């Protein structure tokens with residue numbers, strides 16, 4: 535048995551391929567407005583994301599970024615196409631992914647700590663180690679001492695940080711984050727991006743990260759997916775080939791500057807940005 539075990543260990547991929555894989559194949563999503571008019575939010579989107587990859591999605595407001603994320607999470611149903619997570623067809627809510635929604639969905643009747651521990655309770659995971667993890671996470675986002683507070687007593691940025699801790703508490707192999715830093719002040723935002731990068735370098739979970747910040751996308755990602763206006767389609771995918779950790783110096787790297795510039799030019803072509 536000892537031998538078998540070590541053989542299995544040898545075959546185990548390095549820690550850098552821990553995450554889940556995602557495959558979107560010709561995925562379209564059509565909503566109906568309250569009046570019943572059709573809205574084509576996504577039009578035949580295809581994208582493959584590898585295990586342990588950090589992929590950001592940028593695009594104009596209303597282009598279908600949140601829709602794409604909720605489709606991967608299995609929280610809304612696609613109109614057509616295929617969505618696979620770890621090779622399995624997504625038919626309903628997927629288990630075990632950490633999700634940060636654009637608008638935080640904290641449970642107002644649970645205190646901060648019990649909000650963070652919600653996925654642990656739902657999945658019946660071991661309590662003691664996760665309690666320690668939850669407390670660590672809260673400390674790392676500057677919320678020690680707030681464990682017993684209720685969401686109504688927190689600022690928007692604090693609520694968002696609680697949501698991020700909740701998504702991370704179970705060490706998910708897949709992290710889906712929709713504008714997770716949107717409600718944070720600029721300094722906290724920069725620090726949280728640095729911390730997320732560190733966490734990702736340690737855990738190598740697969741991350742799908744939606745952001746309105748081109749710089750943030752380039753700084754954090756292996757690839758940046760640029761979407762066009764509704765109906766959302768993929769306009770371009772940029773590989774960000776820069777060593778990590780990427781700190782303040784990385785922002786001056788010619789590769790960083792060129793990637794940011796290329797994405798800006800896309801947005802200019804789409805009429806979302808104009809030259810000053």
Ligand SMILES: Nc1ncnc2c1ncn2[C@@H]1O[C@H](COP(=O)(O)OP(=O)(O)OP(=O)(O)O)[C@@H](O)[C@H]1O
Pocket residue numbers: 565566567568573574575593594595596597598599600601602636764
């Ligand atoms: N439940 C819904 N019913 C009808 N239309 C919807 C629904 N959800 C989204 N839409 C429409 O689908 C399109 C894409 O919405 P989505 O929220 O995915 O965009 P987004 O890229 O995340 O935008 P933002 O950057 O503003 O968050 C929008 O035109 C929106 O009005």
Ligand SMILES: [Mg+2]
Pocket residue numbers: 599600601636712
């Ligand atoms: Mg959105």
